[in-house]
Amino acid sequence: MNAIPPLLDHLVLATPDLAASVAEFARRTGVTPVPGGVHLGRGTRNHLVGLGGRSYLEILGPDPEQPEPAGPRPFGVDRLTGPRTLTWAISPPDLDAAIAAARARGYDPGPAQPMSRRTPDGTVLRWRLTDGDSAHPCGLVPFLIDWGESPHPAASGLPVTPLLEVTGTLPDPEEVRGPLAALGAGLSLAAGPAALSFTVDTPNGPVTFA
Template identity: 45%
Template sequence: MTQSPALRTDHLVYAVPDLADAVAQIEREWGVRPAMGGKHPTGTHNALLALGPHTYLEVIAQDPEQPHAQGQSFGLSTPPTAPTLVTWAVATTNLDATIDQARADGYDPGATMNGARSRPDGVQLAWRSTRIASWPPPGDGVVPFLIEWGAGTPHPAGDSPQGCHLVSLRAEHPTPQNVAAMLRALGLDIAVTEGSAPALIASIETPLGMIEVK
């Protein structure tokens, strides 16, 4: 079996009721304005903010200009009532090998899918990722999905607004032992403590100070 490549935190998924409102709020509270990213065929659109050289925040919402599309991604067929850090992604250079290794270690990340979107400047981004077949997924968003960026695809963090840095990521879950086992199968080690509901908590250094997002 091919050895699974090391994983790294790729992006955090921040689902919001309204994209424009969320972008304005982040600019006020963090001191950096996320840049519009693009539209997805599932009926969502996003804005991006770099959290490091190869890490970013994806602010995502239903797209009112695609009223007939179903915003199934990340449970957005029903918009959230408040901004919520719903899940995260880890990047791999070999998606198939990473999936094989995780399955051998007792966790099935699921099937794969191809993804793509166009940036506002027309540049095409392409990737493969594990498919979130239904929401909530196994691990309730605390366990990340996997992504492999296409050859030649520029990483979104590179041209996203700079100035923020992901300091740490931790999680809460009603059954932390189960979630921790899934994370270990992926070779990930983040703190998971018992909580009344699943939650991701990110500590982010911003130009206006340290903030906590969940």
């Protein structure tokens, strides 16, 4: 199995305290994530770090400058007690074809939903992603994303910590092998507590986040 999943678009490191997690990432790696933008109406914002190529890390947390959203914040941020690598996204060449193919293979990644965020320079990025409500709750099965006509975040001059590997553990890894295969996604799996972790190369040497 490849150390880096094919089609990887981004990893999601969610946190109840965005400023603290960004500072901790900078302390551990020597690289400071940059503001990505605001998810208007959803109560979150993010900071980003490139992972090399067309992949990046999204550090996502509550946005104290937004009013409380009408519903729960994305990725269960409201329930987190500390930072955690929650899930990951792949970017297939054709999102709708990938959804149809996965359903034909017995796994429904959910419908594609439109999303957007406003970057610090005022640009609005728009994309589509699968909603993930039917995804395996462990987060090891990725959601799918299509950036459409928007510029890809990894192409925006982000600071980079090259990705070395992504690994997942689950008490029974066989639970997710079928959905991963249906999506054409690969992930290095081992038995253990449900968790997703990744290692990046940094000025301070390799650093692992879970």
